Amino acid sequence: MKILISATSDSVDAQFDPRFGRGGYFIFIDTETEAWTAEANAGIQASGGAGIHAAQQASNNEVDAAISGHFGPKAFDALTAAGIEMYEAKGGSVREVLAQFKAGKLPQ
Numbered sequence: 001m002k003i004l005i006s007a008t009s010d011s012v013d014a015q016f017d018p019r020f021g022r023g024g025y026f027i028f029i030d031t032e033t034e035a036w037t038a039e040a041n042a043g044i045q046a047s048g049g050a051g052i053h054a055a056q057q058a059s060n061n062e063v064d065a066a067i068s069g070h071f072g073p074k075a076f077d078a079l080t081a082a083g084i085e086m087y088e089a090k091g092g093s094v095r096e097v098l099a100q101f102k103a104g105k106l107p108q
Helices: 050-060 073-081 094-102
Strands: 002-007 025-030 036-040 065-068 085-088
Touching (some): 025 094, 050 073, 065 094
Parallel strands (some): 002 065, 065 085
């Protein structure tokens, strides 16, 4: 499964960023191999519709699920339309959030 975790910088050791549309980076992780890549959130500078831009970036990267602290209504609708599951995390590092996800401890 390929997931996206919002983060404050471009590393799995970065802190989780609770903002989806305005978060700084997205860490894309294969949950089976734990191979990962990072991308800056392309929508962060958008004057409006940042959540939609972020959802498009998630869809372009073919993720199955997105993990963040909050999904706005437009991001929620766009992710739902793309068939991307959403999970909510509270904090910690990206590695910690990944471990919580793999343990089934994050609410949808």
